[in-house]
Amino acid sequence: MQDRPSALELLRAVREFLEDDLVHTLEGRRRFHALVAANVLGLVERELHGEEEQLGRQWDRLAELFTLDRTTRPAALSALRAAIHDLETRLVERIRAGEADSGDFATRVRAHVRTTIEEKLAVANPKYLDAFSREPTTGRV
Amino acid sequence: MTVEGLKRLPGGASREIWLFTASHPDGRREPLVLRRDPPGHVIESSRAGEFALLEVAAAASVPVPRVRWCAEEAEGLGSAFVMDFVAGETIARKLLRDPEYGPARAALPEQLAAALGRIHAMDLDAAALRHLSRPEAGTPPAAAELARFEDIQRAIAPDPHPAFELAFRWLRPRVPPSHRLTVVHGDYRVGNVIVGTEGLRAVIDWELTHVGDPMEDVGWLCVRSWRFGAPLPVGGLCERERFFAAYERAGGTAIDPEVVRWWEIFGNLRWGIMTLMQAQTFLGGVRNVELASLGRRTCEMELELLALMEGGA
Numbered sequence: 001m002q003d004r005p006s007a008l009e010l011l012r013a014v015r016e017f018l019e020d021d022l023v024h025t026l027e028g029r030r031r032f033h034a035l036v037a038a039n040v041l042g043l044v045e046r047e048l049h050g051e052e053e054q055l056g057r058q059w060d061r062l063a064e065l066f067t068l069d070r071t072t073r074p075a076a077l078s079a080l081r082a083a084i085h086d087l088e089t090r091l092v093e094r095i096r097a098g099e100a101d102s103g104d105f106a107t108r109v110r111a112h113v114r115t116t117i118e119e120k121l122a123v124a125n126p127k128y129l130d131a132f133s134r135e136p137t138t139g140r141v
Numbered sequence: 142m143t144v145e146g147l148k149r150l151p152g153g154a155s156r157e158i159w160l161f162t163a164s165h166p167d168g169r170r171e172p173l174v175l176r177r178d179p180p181g182h183v184i185e186s187s188r189a190g191e192f193a194l195l196e197v198a199a200a201a202s203v204p205v206p207r208v209r210w211c212a213e214e215a216e217g218l219g220s221a222f223v224m225d226f227v228a229g230e231t232i233a234r235k236l237l238r239d240p241e242y243g244p245a246r247a248a249l250p251e252q253l254a255a256a257l258g259r260i261h262a263m264d265l266d267a268a269a270l271r272h273l274s275r276p277e278a279g280t281p282p283a284a285a286e287l288a289r290f291e292d293i294q295r296a297i298a299p300d301p302h303p304a305f306e307l308a309f310r311w312l313r314p315r316v317p318p319s320h321r322l323t324v325v326h327g328d329y330r331v332g333n334v335i336v337g338t339e340g341l342r343a344v345i346d347w348e349l350t351h352v353g354d355p356m357e358d359v360g361w362l363c364v365r366s367w368r369f370g371a372p373l374p375v376g377g378l379c380e381r382e383r384f385f386a387a388y389e390r391a392g393g394t395a396i397d398p399e400v401v402r403w404w405e406i407f408g409n410l411r412w413g414i415m416t417l418m419q420a421q422t423f424l425g426g427v428r429n430v431e432l433a434s435l436g437r438r439t440c441e442m443e444l445e446l447l448a449l450m451e452g453g454a
Contacts, residue, residue, distance in 0.1 A: 028148075028150070029149055029150070033431060036430050039434065043434075085300070085301070088300075088301040088303060091301065092302070092306050095307055095310060096309075098310065101310055109303070109307075110307070110447065110451075113303045113307065113447065117304060117440050117443045117447065118444065120437075120440035121444060123437075124437040124438065124441075125438070128441055129444075131370060132444060132445075132448075136448060137365065137448035
């Protein structure tokens with residue numbers, strides 16, 4: 001356990017320095033990269049803030065999809081990440097084998113993939129996710 | 142001749158663009174652009190090839206910067222070429238939002254359609270274009286591009302991307318037949334054109350050009366990312382019908398919206414895999430915060446792919 005400020009509080013301080021102070025002293029390519037850097041720090045803040053819960057939800061969905069025993073969910077975050085990586089790899093193999101082309105499994109796979117992508121976007125680019133919800137792609141042209 | 146005021150311009154993550162002023166012994170001064178690739182990038186193409194391509198494009202009346210000088214292995218530069226500086230704006234968000242570009246936005250749909258028609262009329266058999274990659278005889282370009290990007294994804298992405306796998310499964314049985322092969326610009330969109338307040342001045346960024354199905358460029362222009370948050374589907378500029386009609390009027394062949402839709406879905410997959418490539422370049426040792434951040438944009442294309450595929454089988 002480290003002292004305050006916490007990792008999140010420190011990240012926010014650096015991001016605010018970039019956004020409110022440094023960016024205004026730069027131009028061109030360096031200004032652009034400073035803005036990208038500030039954006040990346042904001043992303044990391046959002047990821048750290050909700051990571052444990054997000055990983056838990058993703059594992060639970062995969063457990064449902066693969067009918068695993070919920071009590072086998074790894075407790076340590078590193079083990080949970082590794083388990084999710086393995087299960088998503090198994091999912092990819094089943095999609096490649098054509099098992100998610102149609103039918104009940106296909107519907108359940110799409111629901112899981114969609115939720116996982118929305119959870120990634122909530123960290124990576126919440127504005128994009130909001131805009132997408134307001135103006136969804138209908139798929140029809 | 143002396144070089145003054147050398148300055149790197151903010152460009153894409155995978156290329157370097159330098160602006161400088163050439164002072165000639167007779168007192169003339171002219172602004173020029175040096176284009177080169179830093180070493181170590183995943184996306185690589187020959188600068189000599191791009192130079193030759195720009196010459197053929199100019200001959201076909203495509204608005205492009207005039208190319209001046211090229212070296213495959215210039216000392217200290219690597220592969221590079223020099224072209225005329227074309228004044229104007231390339232930043233898509235400005236072009237799609239700032240009031241001063243209102244007249245340009247009104248003119249761009251027809252101008253982009255006409256320039257694209259001329260690109261698709263470029264002479265495929267010109268000696269200078271032999272370097273372009275092209276599908277094997279008998280293989281539809283859509284099948285060739287799909288296989289190429291599937292190979293790339295398998296080669297560079299050890300992490301699972303189920304949305305991409307679903308897209309490959311969806312696209313493969315729906316590959317459109319090709320009626321003609323043309324030059325395909327490969328990255329035709331706002332951001333890769335130089336625009337003045339009155340409209341289109343030059344088409345740039347020809348490093349992804351290849352031989353294929355002309356509808357690939359039309360579908361790419363419809364990819365959500367290239368709307369930069371603006372609501373209109375074709376590059377944030379207009380409805381599909383207006384662009385298709387302008388392209389047909391400008392001499393392009395008749396457009397089948399279903400074929401364009403296949404290429405739009407493929408375009409989202411391609412751009413998604415390209416963000417994996419950019420992230421891979423960063424992970425391979427090219428230290429650049431923009432490249433690093435692109436790896437986290439992949440999910441934008443994944444969401445769009447799912448929505449497009451749900452729109453109908």
